[in-house]
Amino acid sequence: MTILIIIIILALVFDYINGFHDAANSIATIVATKVLTPFQAVLWAAAFNFAAYFISKYWIGEFRIGNTIAKSVDEQFITLEVILAGLIAAIIWNLATWKLGIPSSSSHTLLGGFMGAALAHAGALSVGGVDVVNYAKVVPTFLFIFCAPLLGLVIAYFVTVLIMHICRKANFGKAEQWFKRLQLVSSALFSLGHGGNDAQKVMGIIGAAVICYKVQIENDAAFLAAESDARFKMFVADGFWWWVPLASFLVIGLGTLSGGWKIVKTMGSKITKVTPLEGVAAETAGAATLYITEHFGIPVSTTHTITGSIIGVGITKRVSAVRWGVTRNLLVAWVLTIPVSALLAALVYGLISLF
Numbered sequence: 001m002t003i004l005i006i007i008i009i010l011a012l013v014f015d016y017i018n019g020f021h022d023a024a025n026s027i028a029t030i031v032a033t034k035v036l037t038p039f040q041a042v043l044w045a046a047a048f049n050f051a052a053y054f055i056s057k058y059w060i061g062e063f064r065i066g067n068t069i070a071k072s073v074d075e076q077f078i079t080l081e082v083i084l085a086g087l088i089a090a091i092i093w094n095l096a097t098w099k100l101g102i103p104s105s106s107s108h109t110l111l112g113g114f115m116g117a118a119l120a121h122a123g124a125l126s127v128g129g130v131d132v133v134n135y136a137k138v139v140p141t142f143l144f145i146f147c148a149p150l151l152g153l154v155i156a157y158f159v160t161v162l163i164m165h166i167c168r169k170a171n172f173g174k175a176e177q178w179f180k181r182l183q184l185v186s187s188a189l190f191s192l193g194h195g196g197n198d199a200q201k202v203m204g205i206i207g208a209a210v211i212c213y214k215v216q217i218e219n220d221a222a223f224l225a226a227e228s229d230a231r232f233k234m235f236v237a238d239g240f241w242w243w244v245p246l247a248s249f250l251v252i253g254l255g256t257l258s259g260g261w262k263i264v265k266t267m268g269s270k271i272t273k274v275t276p277l278e279g280v281a282a283e284t285a286g287a288a289t290l291y292i293t294e295h296f297g298i299p300v301s302t303t304h305t306i307t308g309s310i311i312g313v314g315i316t317k318r319v320s321a322v323r324w325g326v327t328r329n330l331l332v333a334w335v336l337t338i339p340v341s342a343l344l345a346a347l348v349y350g351l352i353s354l355f
Contacts, residue, residue: 003080007084014087014202014205015251019256029282030283032279035183035279042258050252065297081349083114083205083212086114089112089116089342093112102333105304108141112337116343116349120345140298142338148293148308149307149311152285152306152308153308154312161316163280182280183279183283194302196294199245274313278313282310285312289305
């Protein structure tokens with residue numbers, strides 16, 4: 001039971017880190033355009049991160065992305081040690097990229113760590129001829145490293161062009177004030193998408209750990225003999241875990257409240273300068289992309305999505321308005337995230353296996 005509790009704690013720690021690591025995604029443009037102060041912006045985003053719980057539970061009616069994460073690896077290779085190693089690796093990579101101000105993907109960090117540890121476990125068992133990775137779940141996620149920012153870019157470009165066409169005769173000063181108000185709405189929409197997308201990933205990991213624990217104790221006669229019926233039933237009952245989604249959404253909101261100012265700077269000004277109009281377009285495009293992918297249960301990166309959207313609005317001015325050198329560096333970090341996280345997780349699994 002100890003390792004399960006450690007996993008749950010680390011999963012929520014990862015959730016918290018995810019919140020402040022990805023806070024920039026939904027507040028960068030609203031801070032860059034001075035619509036809200038940094039503190040007001042994170043408070044605004046955190047509230048809607050948590051509000052996404054009620055939308056996922058009572059409107060959508062299920063947590064599809066959590067299911068995708070939990071099923072990314074063949075269940076026979078999922079152990080508590082595999083999950084623990086994957087989480088530790090994901091936390092290390094997230095903290096490293098946050099320290100460097102690189103807006104990498106928490107989603108792909110977690111997925112890479114999970115797969116790397118599972119592959120190391122399969123290698124330790126000398127299992128051959130069996131697919132450790134569930135490619136039907138993982139391949140779409142990998143492809144959306146490129147598809148999510150591209151989709152965000154395209155939607156943002158056309159939304160920006162459409163808005164500029166509609167407002168071409170508007171008074172500049174009045175239009176500027178209206179778009180500053182609208183940024184509150186677009187930022188809230190993106191924060192809802194961020195909460196709904198990212199909090200579910202932690203739910204998937206905790207769910208996988210609970211299933212492993214249940215299988216382990218149900219097959220352990222000595223454990224059953226030693227534990228009281230009440231304690232056993234409490235920990236295997238599905239109803240006992242009602243708090244998992246609630247805690248996942250709450251903790252990511254608290255993480256967002258902590259902010260991630262280095263990444264805010266990268267997202268808000270280093271890629272391209274953003275006006276309130278462009279902020280509305282970028283956040284609306286990013287939110288639309290997140291809602292589309294959440295509908296299909298694809299765990300995309302909110303970081304990739306909003307970055308593509310910001311590039312999309314920059315291109316409407318001119319191609320040179322986008323700082324492509326910064327963008328190229330971000331793309332390299334995105335591509336490296338899954339393999340580096342997988343390698344870290346394999347190493348951590350090897351260390352755990354020694355004890």
